[in-house]
Amino acid sequence: MKVVISLSGIFFEDATRIKQIAEVLEEIAKSYGLYIVTGGGKIARDRIKIARELGANETICDYIGIALTRVNAKLLISALRNAHPEPFSDYNEVAGAGAGLVEEARISVMGGVSPGYTTDAVAAILAEYINADLFIDVTSVDGVYDADPRRYPEAKKYDKLTAKELVALTAKEELKAGSRIVIDPVAAKIIERSRVKTIVIDGSNPRDILNAVQGKHHGTAINPDE
Ligand code: UTP
Numbered sequence: 001m002k003v004v005i006s007l008s009g010i011f012f013e014d015a016t017r018i019k020q021i022a023e024v025l026e027e028i029a030k031s032y033g034l035y036i037v038t039g040g041g042k043i044a045r046d047r048i049k050i051a052r053e054l055g056a057n058e059t060i061c062d063y064i065g066i067a068l069t070r071v072n073a074k075l076l077i078s079a080l081r082n083a084h085p086e087p088f089s090d091y092n093e094v095a096g097a098g099a100g101l102v103e104e105a106r107i108s109v110m111g112g113v114s115p116g117y118t119t120d121a122v123a124a125i126l127a128e129y130i131n132a133d134l135f136i137d138v139t140s141v142d143g144v145y146d147a148d149p150r151r152y153p154e155a156k157k158y159d160k161l162t163a164k165e166l167v168a169l170t171a172k173e174e175l176k177a178g179s180r181i182v183i184d185p186v187a188a189k190i191i192e193r194s195r196v197k198t199i200v201i202d203g204s205n206p207r208d209i210l211n212a213v214q215g216k217h218h219g220t221a222i223n224p225d226e
Contacts, residue, residue, distance in 0.1 A: 002033040002132040003213055006123035008139045009041020011203055012072040015079075022079035024206040025107055028213050029082060035094065035108045035130065037123040038076055038087075044068035048177045061177030062115035069111030069119050076109055083107045091129050115177075120187035128194035135196050136212050137183055138203035143220035144169065144182055160221045163192035195224035 005025075011017055028034055044065045051061050073087030088094045088110040097108070113122050120137055127135040144166065147155040161169070170185040183200060191198050201212050201219035211217060 001031075001134070002035070002130055003028065003134045003136065004035045004037070004123050004127040004130070004132045005209065006037045006120050006135070006137045007039060007076075007203065009039035009044055009069065009072055010140045011138070012038065012041055012075050017206075018075055018079045020206045021203070021209070022076065024210050026080065026082065028210055029107050032213060035123075035126055035132070036073075036076065036110070037119045037126065038069055038072040038109065038111050039119045040065045040068040040072065040112070043071075052177075058177050059115045062112075065118075065177055066112030066115070071111075073109045073111040080107055080109070083109050087111050089113065091126055094126060095130055117186040118181075118184045120184045121190060124187040124190035124194070124196070124198075127196045127198075128190055132196055134213065135191070135198045136209065137187075137198065137200045138209055139182055139200060140202065140204070141182055142202035142218060144200050144222075148182075158220050160223060162225045163188070163195070163198075163222055164225045166222050167192050191222060192225070197224070198222040 011021055025034060025036065047064050047068060048061045051064050070087050077083045077085065077087065084097065088108060090113065094108050094110060112119055124135060141149055143157050144161060145155040145157050149155040166188045170183060170188040173181045173185055199212050199217055199219055199221050201208055201217050203209060208217065
């Protein structure tokens, strides 16, 4: 079974957290082919803000974000024993390297790829490409809401959604560099067309990532449309 996990950049702000996540990932890799995509987090958003103030256009800002997602990929690799030493920067490379083989408990790690989307979309494209059995989006909120719960406390959480409903929910989101959305609209469209089983969970307790791989979670399940 192949699992793709998108890890929000928020989980790369201190060594203790990175170590805890790495331990859980190594446990998962004993039984599953594992592919990780790392987000950029606050440092990416801060640097994008500076670039925008300097007059950089959105593509340049996206490239700055991508660079920082790759820094986080490198941090995660530093904490893993069984990862490829360099983050992959291309989907073909990951698939071609035969990474994610359970026998060797190898873990493939990559950051951003190209402007116009976020690492959620990278992970969704990778999941489609390698025919993953499961895609887990690990964020700092406990699922998909009808509005940003950090700004609107009355926002309603969905326990499950169809891919079509997810596309409709995310379509109104702005796709600017560094924008804070739970799942980006490109990722939602890829999830819809690939029909990959997707779960959105909170990663504050890294053990919950392992639980989610085993089918136990309190997040949002996105099911292919009937
Ligand atoms: P993230 O994937 O970290 O954005 O990429 P996010 O999901 O909004 O943030 P966190 O990590 O979950 O908090 C950071 C930025 O890098 C650029 C985009 O500008 C994105 O907002 N990026 C990333 C790309 O342009 N292409 C990529 O493939 C990845």
